[in-house]
Amino acid sequence: MNKFLNLIAVLAAALSISACKTTVQKPVKVDYQMEYTVGDVTFEMVKIPAGHYTMGLSADNRRKVTNGIPHEVALDGFVISAKPVSQALWTAVMGSNPSSVQNPDAPVDMVSWVDAVKFLGKLNKATGKIFILPTEAQWEYAQRVQNGKVFTSVAEWCLDSYDAVPDGATSDEYFKPMELAVNPEGPADKDGKVVRTLLERMEVDCHTSKAKVGFRLAQLTEDVLTDAVLGPIEGTTIDREKIDASDAKPEVFTVGGVTFKMVKVKGGTFKMGYTSADAPYMNFNYPDNEVPAHQVTLDDFEIGETEVTVALWNAVMGSVPYLNDLDEPQKPVGNVSWYNCQTFISRLNALTGRKFRLPTEAEWEYSARGGQKSRHYGFSGSNDYDAMWFLDNAKSKSHNVKTLKANELGLFDMSGNVWEWCYDRAGEYSEDAQTGPTGATEGGTRILRGGSCASRWDACRITNRSYMPAKNIKGTFGLRLAL
Known part of the structure; x- marks a missing residue:
């Protein structure tokens, strides 16, 4: 009824x-x-x-x-x-x-x-x-x-x-x-x-x-x-595809004339959270929400080669949010809330027949680390500033995706450029080992990862965690897709 x-x-x-x-x-x-x-x-x-x-x-x-x-x-x-x-x-x-x-x-x-x-x-x-x-x-x-x-x-x-x-x-x-x-x-x-x-x-x-x-x-x-509609909106269920990453060739999609790639990531077990090996510089005081480091096991999945661009958002939605410019189609889309991302993903799924979603926080960190190819950098793909747009070199302005070097998995801009919404509700870490974690079960705040063009270097570290109300928007809030 x-x-x-x-x-x-x-x-x-x-x-x-x-x-x-x-x-x-x-x-x-x-x-x-x-x-x-x-x-x-x-x-x-x-x-x-x-x-x-x-x-x-x-x-x-x-x-x-x-x-x-x-x-x-x-x-x-x-x-x-x-x-x-x-x-x-x-x-x-x-x-x-x-x-x-x-x-x-x-x-x-x-x-x-x-x-x-x-x-x-x-x-x-x-x-x-x-x-x-x-x-x-x-x-x-x-x-x-x-x-x-x-x-x-x-x-x-x-x-x-x-x-x-x-x-x-x-x-x-x-x-x-x-x-x-x-x-x-x-x-x-x-x-x-x-x-x-x-x-x-x-x-x-x-x-x-x-x-x-x-x-x-x-x-x-x-x-x-219905529950099928409310589940993704409320963030209580993840409707995911079964991914086989044994064939490492990326999947290529075209929507409305805009092409994007999804990189296959072989699952595995890793230490999630801050350890001394993750500090790109000495004398660094890490936030309490990054510890304790704990063991996490993930299945295979796919993640976007780049952040969702202005061009792709426009191809799916027919318009772009305020502060985005169609004359700069290769910049990452910004000024979107977690809920805006869900609307975009729902329409993208209707166009493609696939089950795109936001990455979980664990999938995001595993990918930023380089997955099974990780070289244990403090930033994604580097221990230096050459792989990220952040406050010092970007001057608070986002840049076209894929203009700096990729990380070990071939992913671009996972540190810097725009913050990336994750699926998870915010929650504290525990020492317990986890398999496929999806975050807290209650609460209105959602995880953002990666830092942005307006962030200090420490916000762009692979273990840095931020969380905001899911309805919040900001020019530096964007997203990356997962399957």
């Missing part, structure tokens, strides 16, 4: 006893269509697939929504009206038009949240269907899917009560920026409701009507989030 039905039921029950004294009719089953006619007015619905996105940020990761905190959201599928409710539709249902400027084709305005709920009740009776106001998460996701700027000409009511971000706070009961929120909705017991524009969320009393504030219709669909 659609998980969101239960959430709507809880919200509706709470709304019936709230200060608004208004009951929101709740759906008890999935029942929708793509076009409706009421009187002589026809309106269309648009299907939005189940999926996930970073709520609170513009689609290009450039701007933050005012009064919001970026956090990752996963939603069941739904349909939403292609346009805000028109004055003509309002009149057909309610019998009069309250709008500030009369135009039957324009969105209705001068209607409160309570007025909108009353309209829904009459529309539901007229059509025999159940319409709801979209939640704020649904509203923002729909505007992303429907191309942002052309989505609406008015501010729009959402189902949710408004939950303010406390001054100086980074999270509260509603916003949990280090966790994946599944079908979220705000608190149900407040008069202040959410009104949204593309880049602003506002609190407006549910009884207040304003010019240029309208609303849209939503219905649930059969497209629900």
Whole structure:
């Protein structure tokens, strides 16, 4: 059963006893269509697939929504009206038009949240269907899917009560920026409701009507989030291929005219974590999170010859994140979160029929060390600065991949250039031997490895570990693929 039905039921029950004294009719089953006619007015619905996105940020990761905190959201599928409710539709249902400027084709305005709920009740009776106001998460996701700027000409009511971000706070009961929120909705017991524009969320009393504030219709669909979809997003499962590295020839892939290589890595057992042999320079104080060194055994796998480039990201996604330049296609893509990486990988897998993924932290370190060919360097492929772009020689600017020497496995830029997201949640090391470790089982922080063009030399060491909330973005955060 659609998980969101239960959430709507809880919200509706709470709304019936709230200060608004208004009951929101709740759906008890999935029942929708793509076009409706009421009187002589026809309106269309648009299907939005189940999926996930970073709520609170513009689609290009450039701007933050005012009064919001970026956090990752996963939603069941739904349909939403292609346009805000028109004055003509309002009149057909309610019998009069309250709008500030009369135009039957324009969105209705001068209607409160309570007025909108009353309209829904009459529309539901007229059509025999159940319409709801979209939640704020649904509203923002729909505007992303429907191309942002052309989505609406008015501010729009959402189902949710408004939950303010406390001054100086980074999270509260509603916003949990280090966790994946599944079908979220705000608190149900407040008069202040959410009104949204593309880049602003506002609190407006549910009884207040304003010019240029309208609303849209939503219905649930059969497209629900499954464990198969949620597993990779939440990072609780790895769907991996069985790799045989006995044939050492790299696999070559071409997507959208962009070619990239995956290097086969023969599995084995190695010491993961810092040892005195891993210090490229003397008098070095290693961080506590790099010890104790412990034995790790890995199966065969494949890893990208280079970091994912701007060209490859664009070939898969059709655009590039903010701060990336299509005129520099061979630079590593940056300004991506761990969740952005999952979206990219999901689309790449759909295009190739393969099971690309992020490398585990253990796979990353084993590869950076050179696998079974390791010469025990402190940086990947060297004990000097000749194999990495870092602060001193890159001046905080990323460079084209494959411009410095490769490591023992033929991998480029595993030290420096951009930080590389790994699959694992952050966790402390133990002395216990491990086979195929995948990190901690809980928590919202994910591992980053390798340092970057803006890092000091010590951050580019093969044992250095960093971790950030999975939703974090930065110009020097990128990725490398694994199979």
